[in-house]
Amino acid sequence: MATGRNHRPATSRSRGIPDATVARLPLYLRALTALSERSVPTVSSEELASAAGVNSAKLRKDFSYLGSYGTRGVGYDVEYLVYQISRELGLTQDWPVVIVGIGNLGAALANYGGFASRGFRVAALIDADPAMTGKPVAGIAVQHSDELERVIEENGVSIGVIATPAASAQPVADRLVAAGVTSILNFAPTVLSVPEGVDVRKVDLSIELQILAFHEQRKSGELPDDGRAVPGTDIGEDAGGGVTGSPVAPPAASVTKRTASAAPAATDRRGDEPGNDGDLPAVMPA
Amino acid sequence: MATGRNHRPATSRSRGIPDATVARLPLYLRALTALSERSVPTVSSEELASAAGVNSAKLRKDFSYLGSYGTRGVGYDVEYLVYQISRELGLTQDWPVVIVGIGNLGAALANYGGFASRGFRVAALIDADPAMTGKPVAGIAVQHSDELERVIEENGVSIGVIATPAASAQPVADRLVAAGVTSILNFAPTVLSVPEGVDVRKVDLSIELQILAFHEQRKSGELPDDGRAVPGTDIGEDAGGGVTGSPVAPPAASVTKRTASAAPAATDRRGDEPGNDGDLPAVMPA
DNA sequence: ATGTCTTTGTGAACGCGTGCACAAAGATAG
DNA sequence: CTATCTTTGTGCACGCGTTCACAAAGACAT
Known part of the structure; x- marks a missing residue:
C-alpha cells in the first residue's frame, strides 16, 4: 500500500468524514462503477461490501457519513451512489x-x-x-x-x-x-x-515488499538464529551486563565497530553505491 | 501508498509486534542505513524520529517491541539497530x-x-x-x-x-x-x-490520487453546487419520492436511467471502453 | 389496512494506536 | 563515590476505527 499520509492529527476531515472512510470511498466507487456497467440498478450493503472486500457493517457506517442514500428493505441505488461518491471525492471536477x-x-x-x-x-x-x-x-x-x-x-x-x-x-x-x-x-x-x-x-x-517479507518470515519458521533478548533468558552473550542492559556495549561501538561490523552481513548492500538506497529507475536526476 | 493490507483481524502480529509498528520499521531502516553510510555511530530517538518523519515517542515505543536495544543517556547504536530491524523484517535472508x-x-x-x-x-x-x-x-x-x-x-x-x-x-x-x-x-x-x-x-x-483530490477539494472551496441530501431540501428532482425516502426512485432506475443517466456527468468516462476501468498499462493481458 | 420480511442506519462497546509525561538507567564530571 | 544530566523505556489516558446487534423504516403480500 502506499504507506499512509504524512503525519497529521487525523483530524483532517473538515466536516466529519473520517480519514479511514475517505480511503475506502474509491474502493466502493470502483465496485459501483462495475455494477453500473452491468446495469445493476440496486445493491445491498452485503453485496457491495463483498465486492469491495470489506465488512458490510463498515460499509453502511461509511455511507452514513455521506448521508442516508439507501432504502431500507431494498438497498442502494447504484447510479445515485456513484454520483454522490464521485462528488464527495471531488471527481466531478477536472x-x-x-x-x-x-x-x-x-x-x-x-x-x-x-x-x-x-x-x-x-x-x-x-x-x-x-x-x-x-x-x-x-x-x-x-x-x-x-x-x-x-x-x-x-x-x-x-x-x-x-x-x-x-x-x-x-x-x-x-x-x-x-x-x-x-x-x-x-x-x-x-x-x-x-x-x-x-x-x-x-x-x-x-516498504510494501518488506512488510510482506515480515509476514512471510512469520509463516515459515520463526526468526533467524540470533535470538532476541527475552530479558533474563539467553541473551546475545556478548559483553552482556545486567538483565535488561546494553546488548552490544554501545560506547565501544563508535568507530571500531564501523569498520569491523559487529553484526552479520545485513548492512552491506551488494554492489550498491552508498546513497542510492532505493532510488527509482527514473531516467535522470530531475 | 499502497492501500493497506487485505482485511485481516489486525491480530496478524504473531508474537507481539503491532502491524502499525511493522509498517514503520522499513522507514526506520532506511533512515538508519543513511546514517550508517555517513558513519554515524549512534542516534537519539529524537534525531532518528525526525529523519524518519515520525514522533520520537512513537519510535521509542516501536523499538520497545523489538527489545531494549538502546542505551539511556546515549541513544541507539546504528549498526546494531540496522541489523536487528533487518533481521526482524526477514531481510537477512534471500x-x-x-x-x-x-x-x-x-x-x-x-x-x-x-x-x-x-x-x-x-x-x-x-x-x-x-x-x-x-x-x-x-x-x-x-x-x-x-x-x-x-x-x-x-x-x-x-x-x-x-x-x-x-x-x-x-x-x-x-x-x-x-x-x-x-x-x-x-x-x-x-x-x-x-x-x-x-x-x-x-x-x-x-486510489491515492482520489484521496488527494478529496483533500484538495476541501481546501479550495467546498463541495460542488448540487447539495447533499439534507432530508427535505432539494434532491435530484427526478421522480423524487418522499422526504427521507428514495432519492432518485430506485425501482424505476433499473434500465431507464442507465441510458439516460440521471446524475450529472460523473459516471460517463470519456472514451473508455467499459470494463477497463483502471487497467494498468501493461503491454498485454497476461 | 395490517402483518411480515428485508435491509438500512446507528447506539454502544471494544480494541488498537498515539502521545504525554515521568521514573529508571546509564553516562559523565567532580 | 556522589551528583548531575541525558535519553530511554513505559504506564496511562485519550481518541479513532471497527464491530456487534438491534430498532426503525420501508417494501411487499394479503
Whole structure:
C-alpha cells in the first residue's frame, strides 16, 4: 500500500468524514462503477461490501457519513451512489496533474488508464534530462524541468506526482509547492518536508515488499538464529551486563565497530553505491 | 501508498509486534542505513524520529517491541539497530520474487533499485505476450506465462508481484497461490480473493490520487453546487419520492436511467471502453 | 389496512494506536 | 563515590476505527 499520509492529527476531515472512510470511498466507487456497467440498478450493503472486500457493517457506517442514500428493505441505488461518491471525492471536477520524472515509473503512470478515467488529466510530463525533452510519452511531449513553474501556473495545477530518484524528490517538491501545488503524490523513497497545508501521500514499493517479507518470515519458521533478548533468558552473550542492559556495549561501538561490523552481513548492500538506497529507475536526476 | 493490507483481524502480529509498528520499521531502516553510510555511530530517538518523519515517542515505543536495544543517556547504536530491524523484517535472508505482467509498470518494478538492495531477488519476469518472451528487461529475459509454475517451484518463490491489467489479476493470483506463493503484492486495481494464509498487499495509484483530490477539494472551496441530501431540501428532482425516502426512485432506475443517466456527468468516462476501468498499462493481458 | 420480511442506519462497546509525561538507567564530571 | 544530566523505556489516558446487534423504516403480500 502506499504507506499512509504524512503525519497529521487525523483530524483532517473538515466536516466529519473520517480519514479511514475517505480511503475506502474509491474502493466502493470502483465496485459501483462495475455494477453500473452491468446495469445493476440496486445493491445491498452485503453485496457491495463483498465486492469491495470489506465488512458490510463498515460499509453502511461509511455511507452514513455521506448521508442516508439507501432504502431500507431494498438497498442502494447504484447510479445515485456513484454520483454522490464521485462528488464527495471531488471527481466531478477536472484535476490537472503534472508528473515529474519520466523514467520507467513516470512513463507507467503517464500511461495509467485509471488517471484519465476519473477526472484526472495529465497536464504535463516533466523531466530534467534534456534528451527526454520533446519525446512523446503516452501521447504527450515531455517538457524540460525549466517549464515546471510555467506549466503549473498556466494550467492551474494543484496536484503533482513525483517519480524522480530519491535525491531529486525534495528539491522538486519545493519547486512544486512554491509554484502553487498543494497536494503531492510521492513515489520517491524519501521523507518529504513540506509547509503546513500541503498534503503528501507516499507510495513506497520497497516498504510494501518488506512488510510482506515480515509476514512471510512469520509463516515459515520463526526468526533467524540470533535470538532476541527475552530479558533474563539467553541473551546475545556478548559483553552482556545486567538483565535488561546494553546488548552490544554501545560506547565501544563508535568507530571500531564501523569498520569491523559487529553484526552479520545485513548492512552491506551488494554492489550498491552508498546513497542510492532505493532510488527509482527514473531516467535522470530531475 | 499502497492501500493497506487485505482485511485481516489486525491480530496478524504473531508474537507481539503491532502491524502499525511493522509498517514503520522499513522507514526506520532506511533512515538508519543513511546514517550508517555517513558513519554515524549512534542516534537519539529524537534525531532518528525526525529523519524518519515520525514522533520520537512513537519510535521509542516501536523499538520497545523489538527489545531494549538502546542505551539511556546515549541513544541507539546504528549498526546494531540496522541489523536487528533487518533481521526482524526477514531481510537477512534471500527472497526470490516473480513479477507477472511486464508492461510499463512491471518494467519499472524490475528496474527498481530498492528491490535488490534489500534481500529481494527478481527470480523471473513473466508476461503472457509471446512477443515479450526472451526480451531482456533490467538484464533479465522475460519468460512466458507457461513457465510460471516451473519458475516458482524451482526457485522456491514465495512472494509474487502482480502488475497485469485488472482482468488478469485474479487468474494470475490463483496460479501463483496454487504454485506455492503465499504473499502477493498487487498493483492491479482489483480486489483479489485468496485462501486463508495468503497475504495480499495492494498498491493502487488511482486510489491515492482520489484521496488527494478529496483533500484538495476541501481546501479550495467546498463541495460542488448540487447539495447533499439534507432530508427535505432539494434532491435530484427526478421522480423524487418522499422526504427521507428514495432519492432518485430506485425501482424505476433499473434500465431507464442507465441510458439516460440521471446524475450529472460523473459516471460517463470519456472514451473508455467499459470494463477497463483502471487497467494498468501493461503491454498485454497476461 | 395490517402483518411480515428485508435491509438500512446507528447506539454502544471494544480494541488498537498515539502521545504525554515521568521514573529508571546509564553516562559523565567532580 | 556522589551528583548531575541525558535519553530511554513505559504506564496511562485519550481518541479513532471497527464491530456487534438491534430498532426503525420501508417494501411487499394479503
